[in-house]
Each structure stands twice: as C-alpha cells, then as structure tokens.
Amino acid sequence: xxxxxxxxxxxxxxxxxxxxxxxxxxxxxxxxxxxxxxxxxxxxxxxxxxxxxxxxxxxxxxxxxxxxxxxxxxxxxxxxxxxxxxxxxxxxxxxxxxxxxxxxxxxxxxxxxxxxxxxxxxxxxxxxxxxxxxxxxxxxxxxxxxxxxxxxxxxxxxxxxxxxxxxxxxxxxxxxxxxxxxxxxxxxxxxxxxxxxxxxxxxxxxxxxxxxxxxxxxxxxxxxxxxxxxxxxxxxxxxxxxxxxxxxxxxxxxxxxxxxxxxxxxxxxxxxxxxxxxxxxxxxxxxxxxxxxxxxxxxxxxxxxxxxxxxxxxxxxxxxxxxxxxxxxxxxxxxxxxxxxxxxxxxxxxxxxxxxxxxxxxxxxxxxxxxxxxxxxxxxxxxxxxxxxxxxxxxxxxxxxxxxxxxxxxxxxxxxxxxxxxxxxxxxxxxxxxxxxxxxx
Amino acid sequence: xxxxxxxxxxxxxxxxxxxxxxxxxxxxxxxxxxxxxxxxxxxxxxxxxxxxxxxxxxxxxxxxxxxxxxxxxxxxxxxxxxxxxxxxxxxxxxxxxxxxxxxxxxxxxxxxxxxxxxxxxxxxxxxxxxxxxxxxxxxxxxxxxxxxxxxxxxxxxxxxxxxxxxxxxxxxxxxxxxxxxxxxxxxxxxxxxxxxxxxxxxxxxxxxxxxxxxxxxxxxxxxxxxxxxxxxxxxxxxxxxxxxxxxxxxxxxxxxxxxxxxxxxxxxxxxxxxxxxxxxxxxxxxxxxxxxxxxxxxxxxxxxxxxxxxxxxxxxxxxxxxxxxxxxxxxxxxxxxxxxxxxxxxxxxxxxxxxxxxxxxxxxxxxxxxxxxxxxxxxxxxxxxxxxxxxxxxxxxxxxxxxxxxxxxxxxxxxxxxxxxxxxxxxxxxxxxxxxxxxxxxxxxxxxxxxxxxxxxxxxxxxxxxxx
Numbered sequence: 072x073x074x075x076x077x078x079x080x081x082x083x084x085x086x087x088x089x090x091x092x093x094x095x096x097x098x099x100x101x102x103x104x105x106x107x108x109x110x111x112x113x114x115x116x117x118x119x120x121x122x123x124x125x126x127x128x129x130x131x132x133x134x135x136x137x138x139x140x141x142x143x144x145x146x147x148x149x150x151x152x153x154x155x156x157x158x159x160x161x162x163x164x165x166x167x168x169x170x171x172x173x174x175x176x177x178x179x180x181x182x183x184x185x186x187x188x189x190x191x192x193x194x195x196x197x198x199x200x201x202x203x204x205x206x207x208x209x210x211x212x213x214x215x216x217x218x219x220x221x222x223x224x225x226x227x228x229x230x231x232x233x234x235x236x237x238x239x240x241x242x243x244x245x246x247x248x249x250x251x252x253x254x255x256x257x258x259x260x261x262x263x264x265x266x267x268x269x270x271x272x273x274x275x276x277x278x279x280x281x282x283x284x285x286x287x288x289x290x291x292x293x294x295x296x297x298x299x300x301x302x303x304x305x306x307x308x309x310x311x312x313x314x315x316x317x318x319x320x321x322x323x324x325x326x327x328x329x330x331x332x333x334x335x336x337x338x339x340x341x342x343x344x345x346x347x348x349x350x351x352x353x354x355x356x357x358x359x360x361x362x363x364x365x366x367x368x369x370x371x372x373x374x375x376x377x378x379x380x381x382x383x384x385x386x387x388x389x390x391x392x393x394x395x396x397x398x399x400x401x402x403x404x405x406x407x408x409x410x411x412x413x414x415x416x417x418x419x420x421x422x423x424x425x426x427x428x429x430x431x432x433x434x435x436x437x438x439x440x441x442x443x444x445x446x447x448x449x450x451x452x453x454x455x456x457x458x459x460x461x462x463x464x465x466x467x468x469x470x471x472x473x474x475x476x477x478x479x480x481x482x483x484x485x486x487x488x489x490x491x492x493x494x495x496x497x498x499x500x501x502x503x504x505x506x507x508x509x510x511x512x
Numbered sequence: 513x514x515x516x517x518x519x520x521x522x523x524x525x526x527x528x529x530x531x532x533x534x535x536x537x538x539x540x541x542x543x544x545x546x547x548x549x550x551x552x553x554x555x556x557x558x559x560x561x562x563x564x565x566x567x568x569x570x571x572x573x574x575x576x577x578x579x580x581x582x583x584x585x586x587x588x589x590x591x592x593x594x595x596x597x598x599x600x601x602x603x604x605x606x607x608x609x610x611x612x613x614x615x616x617x618x619x620x621x622x623x624x625x626x627x628x629x630x631x632x633x634x635x636x637x638x639x640x641x642x643x644x645x646x647x648x649x650x651x652x653x654x655x656x657x658x659x660x661x662x663x664x665x666x667x668x669x670x671x672x673x674x675x676x677x678x679x680x681x682x683x684x685x686x687x688x689x690x691x692x693x694x695x696x697x698x699x700x701x702x703x704x705x706x707x708x709x710x711x712x713x714x715x716x717x718x719x720x721x722x723x724x725x726x727x728x729x730x731x732x733x734x735x736x737x738x739x740x741x742x743x744x745x746x747x748x749x750x751x752x753x754x755x756x757x758x759x760x761x762x763x764x765x766x767x768x769x770x771x772x773x774x775x776x777x778x779x780x781x782x783x784x785x786x787x788x789x790x791x792x793x794x795x796x797x798x799x800x801x802x803x804x805x806x807x808x809x810x811x812x813x814x815x816x817x818x819x820x821x822x823x824x825x826x827x828x829x830x831x832x833x834x835x836x837x838x839x840x841x842x843x844x845x846x847x848x849x850x851x852x853x854x855x856x857x858x859x860x861x862x863x864x865x866x867x868x869x870x871x872x873x874x875x876x877x878x879x880x881x882x883x884x885x886x887x888x889x890x891x892x893x894x895x896x897x898x899x900x901x902x903x904x905x906x907x908x909x910x911x912x913x914x915x916x917x918x919x920x921x922x923x924x925x926x927x928x929x930x931x932x933x934x935x936x937x938x939x940x941x942x943x944x945x946x947x948x949x950x951x952x953x954x955x956x957x958x959x960x961x962x963x964x965x966x967x968x969x970x971x972x973x974x975x976x977x978x979x980x
Contacts, residue, residue: 085741088785088788088789088793091730095563171839176839179835179838179839180835183835221744221745221748221956222748222954222955222956222957223956223957223958223959223962359959360959362959363958363959363960363962363963364959364962365737365740365741365962365963365966366737366741369733369734369737377562377563378562378723378726378727378730379560379561379562379567379720379723379724379726379727380560380561380727381538381539381540381558381559381560381561382558382559382560382561383538383540383556383557383558383559384557385554385556385557386556387542387543387544387552387554387556387572388553388554388556389544389546389551389552389553390548390550390551390552390553392548392551453641455638456525456638456641457525457526457527457528457549457550457575458526458549459525459526459549459575459576459577459578459579459643460550460577460578460612460615461577461578461579461580461581483638483639483669485668485669493547497547497548497549500548501548501549
C-alpha cells in the first residue's frame with residue numbers, strides 16, 4: 072500500500088458507514104484471508120469498496136510528473152557533462168570542473184539532504200516543495216485531496232517527496248556519468264588539471280589519492296599515479312599545450328577512470344544509499360501512521376473478528392388506513408336511542424350531557440333493528456382502548472342494523488370521559504370508509 | 513422442524529407498543545410505529561446473529577383481532593383434536609387463508625409452529641378489561657414459556673396493580689419496560705429476565721447477552737474514534753481566503769462567515785456519523801451549531817508567491833544563494849574561508865526579500881504569481897476545544913441512550929459547565945488540555961496522541977453509557 076492508496080483509503084473510510092458485519096463478510100469472501108497482512112487486507116478492502124479512479128489518476132500524474140522531471144534531470148546531467156567535457160582537440164579539458172559539478176556539488180547536496188532529512192519538520196505545512204507539488208499535479212489530480220491534507224498525512228507526504236526528489240537528483244548524476252562514458256567512447260580526450268592556486272603537483276596527487284580511497288582497493292587502475300598528476304598539469308601561459316605534455320598525450324586520457332569512479336563513489340552511490348534510507352524512513356512512517364490510524368485499526372478489527380448484530384431478512388408489511396375527512400362534530404344533546412355496552416354507566420352519560428329518550432344496553436341485532444327504526448341513535452364505546460377487528464365488526468353490525476349511527480368513543484373516568492383530538496382522529500380514520508358511522512366527540 | 517435457538521414472539525392487544533418494544537430491543541428505527549391500531553400486518557423476525565449463527569430471534573407480530581371468536585373455536589374443537597396444541601394447529605390450518613383471521617394467524621404461527629416463547633405486552637396506563645382474558649387464555653393454550661411486559665405508555669396513570677394481579681395467573685415472569693427509555697444497561701438487564709423464560713435456552717441467551725454487551729462496547733469504541741477524528745479535524749482546521757485589497761473589512765467578514773459554515777458543517781457531518789453508529793440514521797436531531805467567533809481563532813494575513821509565504825521564499829533565496837556561494841568556495845578549495853557561502857546566503861535572502869513584491873505582480877497564463885491571503889484557524893481558545901469535545905460527548909451519550917422506538921426529534925441543549933465537571937475529572941481534564949495544546953500547534957497530533965485521545969474519550973463514554 073502506497074501513500075496515495077493510504078490517503079484515499081482514509082477519506083473513503085471517513086465517508087462510508089459500513090457495518091462491522093459487512094466488513095467481516097468481505098473478509099470471509101477473500102481467498103486465503105487469514106494469510107493476508109494488514110496492508111494487503113486494507114488494499115483489498117479499498118479496491119472493493121472505494122472509487123479507485125482518483126488514486127489511479129493521481130498515481131498517473133505523479134508518475135508523469137516525476138518521469139518528466141527525471142528525464143529532464145537526466146538530460147540536464149548529460150548535457151552538463153557533455154558541455155564540461157566538450158573537446159575539439161585544440162586544448163585539453165580541465166577535469167576539475169567536471170569533478171566539481173559531477174561529484175562535489177552532488178555530494179554537497181547529498182549532505183544537505185541528509186541533514187534536512189534528519190532535522191526535517193514534523194509536517195509538510197510551510198514546506199516549499201510540498202506547496203509546489205500541491206500547485207502542480209495535486210491541483211490537476213485530486214484538488215479535494217490537496218486541500219484536505221492534515222498534519223499526519225503531510226508528514227508521510229514529506230518523506231515521500233524526499234524519496235521522489237532524490238530519485239530526480241540521482242538521474243542527474245546518472246546523466247552526467249553516462250555523458251562521460253559516451254564522450255570517452257567517442258573521443259580521444261586529453262584531461263588536465265589547472266588552477267590559479269599555488270598548489271604543487273604532489274599536494275594535488277595527495278588530494279586525488281585521498282579522493283580515490285574508496286575504490287583504491289578494487290580498481291588500482293583508476294588510481295592516478297604521481298607521474299600522471301605531474302604530467303597532466305596545465306599552465307595558462309602561452310595558451311598552448313607544452314611540448315612535454317604533447318609527448319605523453321596518450322597518457323592524459325587515463326583520468327577518465329578516476330573521474331568515472333569519482334562520480335560513482337561521490338554522487339551515485341551516496342545518492343542511492345540516501346534514497347534507500349529515505350525510502351525505508353518513508354515506508355516506516357507510512358506503516359507507523361497506518362498502524363496508529365484508529366479508523367483503519369477498526370476496519371482491520373472488524374474484518375478479523377466476528378461480531379453479533381441484529382439482522383432482519385423480511386421487509387415490514389403494514390396496513391394502510393384512509394385519512395380522516397372533515398372536522399369531528401360534537402355529539403347532539405338529545406338522541407332517540409342511546410346504545411351502550413354494559414360497562415357504560417349512567418354516570419358516563421350524565422357527564423357527557425346527553426339526553427336520550429330511550430337507553431338500551433347492547434342488544435341482539437334483531438331486537439335493535441326493531442327498536443331503532445327511524446330513530447336518531449348514538450352508540451357509546453370505550454374509546455380509550457384500541458378496538459380489535461371483533462369490536463369494529465360489532466359496531467358495523469349495529470350501524471347496519473340501525474341504518475346510521477353517531478359513534479361516540481368515550482375516554483377514561485380520570486379524563487372526564489373525554490378523548491383528545493388525536494384519539495378521536497384514530498376512530499375517525501378507522502370508520503372513514505363506512506358511511507353509516509359518524510364519529511362524534 | 514424449526515432450528516434450535518431461542519425465539520420470542522412479542523404479542524398482545526393492538527396498539528400496546530409491541531413494535532416500539534421490538535424497535536428498541538433490536539435497535540431498529542425502521543420498525544413501523546403507528547398510532548393506528550393494527551398497523552403491523554405480518555410477523556417480522558429480527559435475529560441477533562453471530563457469523564450466521566442465530567443467538568436469538570425477536571418476532572414482532574400483529575395484534576389480536578378476534579380473540580373471543582378464536583377462543584370459542586378452540587373450545588368447540590378441543591375434543592376432536594385431543595390436545596390444546598393440536599387444536600391451535602388445527603385453527604391455524606383452517607384459517608391460514610381466511611382474511612378475517614389474517615392477523616391472528618400471523619400472531620400464532622411463530623408460537624405454535626416455530627416454538628417461540630411468548631412476550632405478552634400490556635399497557636398499564638390503561639385499565640384491565642375482561643376482553644383481554646380471551647387473549648391470555650389463547651396464549652395459555654399455546655403452552656409456551658411466557659412472560660408479560662408492562663409497558664407504561666402514559667405516565668399520568670398507573671393500573672399496574674390490577675394488571676399484575678391478573679397477569680400472575682397466566683405468566684411466569686412479569687417485568688416492567690419503557691421502550692422509550694431503553695438504555696443499553698436496561699437492555700442488558702432485560703436479557704437476564706428473558707434467559708429465565710426457558711431453562712433450555714438459558715445458556716444461549718446468556719451468550720447472546722455477552723455478545724450484546726460486546727456489541728455496545730464496540731459502538732462506544734467506534735464513537736470514540738469518530739469523536740477523535742472530529743476533534744483532530746476541527747481542532748486543527750485552517751482555511752485560507754484570498755482577500756481583495758479593496759473593502760477588506762467586508763472580505764474578512766465574508767471569510768469568517770464561510771469559516772463558521774465549514775466548521776458547523778463538519779461538526780454536523782461528524783455527529784451524523786456517530787448517530788449512524790448507534791443506528792439512528794433517520795432520527796431528526798436539533799442541535800445548535802458550533803460557531804466560534806474571530807477572537808477565539810488564530811488568524812493572520814500574509815502575502816504568498818507561488819503558494820509560498822514570504823518567509824519561505826526568503827529562506828529558499830538564502831539557501832540558493834548559499835549553495836551557489838558554497839560552489840564558489842569549493843572552486844577555490846576552501847581558500848575563500850567559506851565567505852562565498854555566507855555572502856551568497858545574504859544576497860539570496862536580500863534578493864528574495866526585495867524581489868518578492870515585484871514577482872508577486874507577475875501573472876502567468878492568467879494566474880497571478882502573488883496573492884494576499886487571510887488564514888483563519890485553528891481554534892486558539894483552549895476552552896473552545898473543550899466545548900467542541902463536550903458537544904461531541906454529550907451528543908454521543910444522548911444518542912446512545914435514545915430509544916429506537918422514539919420518533920420525535922432529539923433536541924440537544926448543552927449545559928457545558930455542568931458536564932465538564934461531571935464527566936471529566938481533574939486528571940482527565942489536564943490530559944485532554946495537554947493534547948488540545950498540541951493539536952493547536954502546526955505539527956498537530958502524532959499517531960500516538962490520536963490513540964491516547966481515543967482511549968480517554970472511550971473511558972468517558974463508558975462511564976456515561978453504563979452497561980451494568
């Protein structure tokens with residue numbers, strides 16, 4: 072799992088609300104899931120659940136950007152090397168310039184980089200290259216991501232950038248190294264050393280001998296002899312090559328091995344070592360950040376451990392009731408016939424303020440039919456309790472027998488036998504389709 | 513033959529809160545709860561599963577609709593069937609496709625055919641009536657383990673005594689329940705009662721209880737992770753705004769408005785995620801937005817070039833100059849006494865300082881190299897970070913204790929001083945303050961600090977969402 076996978080996985084986790092069961096089910100669906108390490112599991116989960124297109128796009132921009140930069144760096148190195156080694160046979164080449172540009176300056180930058188890495192800031196905010204990168208491909212690849220990088224992420228990003236830019240720098244040295252080989256292969260170059268400073272040949276010999284120490288044990292051929300140092304000193308006076316130098320011109324090319332190994336030893340190998348060191352640090356930081364990321368730890372835990380949860384496979388099926396139509400009217404003060412259940416007592420009727428010419432308890436339908444023909448009838452029911460179908464059937468049977476009734480659902484004694492609006496509406500909805508029943512308050 | 517795990521059919525008269533109880537006990541806010549009696553049309557099973565293995569099943573059923581008729585039928589067919597259970601089976605068989613008995617058959621099938629235990633729900637805020645007797649009698653005919661749950665829907669009235677007297681004659685266990693106040697602790701306690709319903713199930717139900725406790729602990733941990741993420745995001749949140757030189761005051765005001773909006777939106781988003789953890793995705797929550805004022809924030813204005821601050825550009829100039837100077841020093845093999853590096857550094861820095869304004873005015877491909885920026889955030893005031901944390905904690909505890917039967921909006925008003933004292937002891941407060949101070953800094957939290965914050969928040973949540 073790389074940096075970009077981590078950044079996008081983090082955002083994907085922040086935006087999803089998966090259940091632990093779904094995560095566990097995914098884990099169980101994987102081949103050889105138990106054998107997978109954390110990173111492999113996270114990667115697998117990411118591929119299956121998150122949009123990989125932005126990551127791929129960003130990786131593409133990253134590759135493109137750094138490939139172009141590396142190529143440019145290589146070409147720059149090659150051309151710089153070629154320019155430093157430009158030779159038309161009229162004058163020898165002062166290899167000191169090449170040594171400075173191809174070995175010493177890269178070595179200096181390696182030292183700076185190593186110091187920068189050791190004392191690098193804890194986050195990338197305020198770090199120039201980070202902003203530069205944001206401005207370049209982050210803007211094109213993942214604008215939202217570029218704007219939401221937090222401290223922890225920027226720290227990993229900084230390490231990542233370090234590795235990437237070290238690679239770019241390495242290509243510069245490779246370019247300059249290749250240029251030397253190409254020039255040496257295609258031309259017969261006479262290398263000399265020349266300086267305004269009062270340095271005698273022996274001191275210079277000791278200097279180059281010290282420089283050659285890293286490869287002296289394995290490539291003695293690339294170790295310049297004191298004679299070569301003396302013979303290859305070039306003086307500016309006259310602007311011409313001395314006769315003595317011309318006499319041993321064939322020897323002057325021997326410096327190329329020294330130069331090649333200098334570039335290898337002081338620019339390329341240290342850069343590779345720094346690159347590896349940086350890479351190890353980057354991976355370690357990334358690993359550490361992933362390990363300590365609570366959301367990712369939770370994801371891994373969810374995948375690896377079974378958890379109980381509530382499941383239901385059946386959709387709920389519900390009865391629909393018609394909406395109540397119109398306002399609920401108040402009951403009349405006088406009815407010809409008042410029908411009530413046995414539990415409805417006189418006290419109730421008195422409290423409601425109803426007068427009735429006749430009052431009967433629930434009767435047989437036949438009897439009620441006979442008694443109620445053409446009479447204004449009210450039916451009192453215990454409205455505080457939800458009616459069952461049995462009760463509704465009973466009311467509808469009475470309504471049918473009587474012809475038309477006012478249904479008066481009554482409340483509890485504590486509530487003065489009155490129902491509130493909400494309860495009355497329930498009764499009204501229950502009989503909304505029955506024209507014979509009018510719910511009254 | 514049904515699979516052998518404990519099943520509980522929640523039955524009763526219509527509109528006594530069966531669905532509310534099932535919604536609360538299964539943490540399912542999608543269970544339809546209606547004031548209309550008889551809304552539930554089919555039995556619906558909710559399984560508490562571990563890796564496909566059912567630990568127990570809770571079945572929401574329609575209410576009794578024709579208990580008197582059924583009881584009469586059972587009595588009249590008893591002799592022909594030979595046993596009560598067989599008579600019930602015969603009733604179901606005879607009425608399976610009878611629309612009039614649809615609800616009653618749906619209620620009885622889980623008990624008679626699938627061996628579910630009975631959880632009979634009554635509303636003790638309403639008086640007992642003799643009409644209930646038929647229901648209880650039918651349930652007795654089922655000869656299944658049974659318990660009665662006393663649901664106290666309207667707290668103004670209490671008929672529990674009368675109910676208890678009657679229910680004792682029919683049910684082994686009688687328990688009170690308020691589905692609208694079912695906290696994780698009460699939920700777990702109810703499992704103990706359920707376990708005693710049937711000796712053969714005791715072990716299964718106890719395992720289910722342990723898993724349920726584990727389930728709640730996981731929700732707490734998940735919430736702690738989300739709170740930490742929220743704090744980390746909001747506590748270190750910065751936003752940069754381009755400021756026009758003309759009418760600066762209005763631009764600052766507009767920037768502040770947008771900053772507050774972003775903060776409030778991020779907090780809402782974080783809280784919605786916490787609500788989702790506790791299965792309250794659909795709950796309506798009314799919470800006042802968090803809106804820090806300008807004095808509580810770090811704010812600074814700056815000029816930037818290519819997205820880099822002036823200090824960075826000067827530093828880079830100095831470094832570049834020093835590198836060139838060092839090259840010259842190297843050219844002279846150190847005989848310049850490193851003056852090249854020093855002079856190069858000074859010249860580079862001076863050049864960057866003096867050239868900054870001029871380069872800032874250059875535009876390339878329509879993009880101006882330099883910009884005037886106002887950076888708002890992070891929150892400077894430590895107390896504001898505490899407020900933010902307390903809001904998240906209070907929200908989590910409230911949502912964790914909110915019953916899934918509840919359909920009204922959750923209104924949250926935070927009394928922060930009281931909460932800070934009650935929920936956070938001195939030591940915890942100091943540790944949180946230390947972490948908040950780090951959070952405000954440029955470098956933010958290290959991974960270990962985030963981890964520590966999760967631990968602290970987990971403990972505070974565990975203390976306030978007790979499980980036992």
